[in-house]
Amino acid sequence: MTPILELHTPRLRLRQWRDADLEPFAAMCADPQVMRYFPQPLSRLQSAALIGRVRGHFNEYGFGLWALEHRASGAFLGLTGLLNVSFDAAFTPAVEIGWRLAREHWGLGYASEAAYACLACAFGQMALDEVVAFTAEPNVPSQKVMLAVGMQRDPHGDFDHPQLAEGHALRRHWLYRARRAQWSGI
Structure with missing residues (x-):
């Protein structure tokens, strides 16, 4: 697949990492x-390692988590994108959509706008049949984004995240799906 280096929306640029x-x-x-809905905050070194893994995913698969930038100001907002699920579960192999925005950019619709662009890319340019999303059960803000971009909860697919220890408060995850045949965005 030809690498997908950038996506654009009226307000946002999803681009390669700098x-x-x-x-x-x-x-x-x-x-x-x-x-707060991840196991712990990351150190600078862990953040650098995550960027390295994201770059590696792009190199291997041609898509990944893009750096999210405000088009008018050039401000770094966070990340949004698509990646292969990295663990075994009943719904894998699968491509997931994810996002993370800096707190000062919450509540402005950026996560939904960027996620919508990612789904349009997944179902259009990449011709995927399905994209999944999942989050810890208490993460209502992400669940709202998933619903806003046309994903549907699959309660039969809810699972205990295998990378979190038994008894961890965030272990239970809810699964959402978007299928190209049913998604209204393209």
């Missing part, structure tokens, strides 16, 4: 509020 993104990305990933 070295200058590390500082705002690390600050975002160190914010306990941003990371």
Whole structure:
């Protein structure tokens, strides 16, 4: 597949990562509020390693988690994109959609706008039949984004995340699906 280097919306640019993104990305990933539905905030080194893994995914598959930028100001907002699910579950192999935005950019519709562009790419340019999303059960903000972009909850697919220990407060995850044949965005 030809690599998909950028996507655009009226307000946003989903682009390849730059070295200058590390500082705002690390600050975002160190914010306990941003990371409240993840096992823990990330150190600067862990954030750098995550960017490295994202770049590797792009190199291998031609798509991944894009750096999210405001088109008018050039401000780094976070990340949004598509990636192969990295663990075994009843619904894998699968491509998932994900996002993470810095707190100062919450509530402005950026996550939904970027996620919608990713789904349009997945079902159009990539010709995928399905994209999944999942999040910890208490993560209502992400669940709202999933619904806003036309995904449907699959309660039969809910699962205990295999990378979180038994008894971890975030282990139970809800599964959402979007299928090209039913998605109204393309």
